[in-house]
Amino acid sequence: MKDPIEMAGLFEQRQTRRRRLAKLSFEEKIEIVERLRDLRLNRSFMRTKETGEQFDEYVRPEEMTRP
């Protein structure tokens, strides 16, 4: 069993982070969304590389779910 006080602290930290993120400007938020998207696409790219498939351009979201 994890320490409930530590867990409550983590929860509070998460809430604080969420509130801070919500207060960013729309432009800043969209930049984060773009980075998240690119990170996920890059991960997908690395995974497909490991499986031997060749992708030399944009990997679409539907391709990310492929084994």
Add this chain to the structure above:
Amino acid sequence: MEAEGVVGRYAIGGAIAATFYVEPVSTFDVDVFFAAEGASDALLSLTPLYDYLAALGYEPAGEAVEIEGWPVQFLPVFTPLLAEALTQAVEIRFKKTPTRVMRAEHLVAVMLETGRAKDLARVIQFLEEGAVELSALEGVLARHGLAERWREFRNRFDV
């Protein structure tokens, strides 16, 4: 596009619009809702739009059109809830470009209506972050037959 009459009034909805009000939401595309004025067939209404974008070099990619690195989905509005959301959407600026996003209350109503797990989680986010005006939200929900769903949601999630 709106100014040139290619589409009627438009507004951004979905996760990108949600990002305007709450913390950034991970998404792969942009949902643009537009008034399908006088159209009885959504496919017919999309043809001039796709032609217009193709002339600018933006080609269709699946159900979207690839615009400046973003797959953009153009969704004609046919339900009264979305039509109201479009009419009451707020003018904002992204960098220096004027655009429009749906109001938080309409986004929440749409999420409640759609009802997927991620939508309901996002509704909680809007409530927790105080992004909606409750009386305005309840008005929207009452007008569009979602009051009962709202009651169930509040009971279920204790909000």
